[in-house]
Amino acid sequence: MNEFDEFGDELGRIAPEVMRALGDGAAPDHEIPISWMGSVGKAVADTLNRLAPEVRADVFQLVERHLARGSELMRTAVATGLLEVVASEVSGGRLDGPELARLLGPESRAYIDAWDQFTLGRSSLGPS
Numbered sequence: 001m002n003e004f005d006e007f008g009d010e011l012g013r014i015a016p017e018v019m020r021a022l023g024d025g026a027a028p029d030h031e032i033p034i035s036w037m038g039s040v041g042k043a044v045a046d047t048l049n050r051l052a053p054e055v056r057a058d059v060f061q062l063v064e065r066h067l068a069r070g071s072e073l074m075r076t077a078v079a080t081g082l083l084e085v086v087a088s089e090v091s092g093g094r095l096d097g098p099e100l101a102r103l104l105g106p107e108s109r110a111y112i113d114a115w116d117q118f119t120l121g122r123s124s125l126g127p128s
Contacts (some may be wrong), residue, residue, distance in 0.1 A: 003074050004028035004036070007066055011040070014058045017047045033073065037081025044082065044088040048100075056103055064105030079111050087112045092125040101125040 008028045012019040019026045021043035027037035049057060069077045089095040090112075101109065102125070116123045 001126070002028070002030065002068055003066070004030060004077070004081060007062070010062055011059065014062060015044075015047070015051055015055050017051060018043045021047050034077045035080045037077040038085045039081075041082035041085030042089075044084050045095055048095065060103040060105065060108065062102050064108050067111065068105070068107045083108060083111050084115055087115050087119075091116070091120055097123075097125040105110065 005028055008019070008026065012026075018040070022039060025036065044059060044098050048059075051059070055119050063082060066074050067083070068075075070078065076119060086100065087094065090097045090100055101114075104112065104125075112125060116125070
């Protein structure tokens with residue numbers, strides 16, 4: 001099984017609401033996985049406030065695991081797809097930065113802080 005399929009399957013078990021929010025795009029797109037991961041990030045952002053606290057934590061543990069241990073393509077897709085979309089939702093005021101910061105693992109937090117520094121000149125998540 002492809003690691004993107006594994007990610008999608010595990011996300012579907014952890015947070016079926018996120019996969020439902022993806023609609024017809026729920027299946028990983030092996031041709032353009034970064035774009036698919038961006039859609040996942042948007043679905044995570046759109047459903048996050050409706051997820052139980054433990055489910056929120058599990059979703060971001062999954063993200064952290066794939067960012068830290070995935071192939072180069074998986075790490076790139078998680079970072080430039082999913083995390084950049086989530087960061088955009090925070091900087092756009094659609095997600096709470098401090099709440100997201102509590103959910104992020106160390107690699108995810110470091111990436112979003114670096115992305116924010118590059119794009120905003122400051123962290124959207126609050127103090128490190």
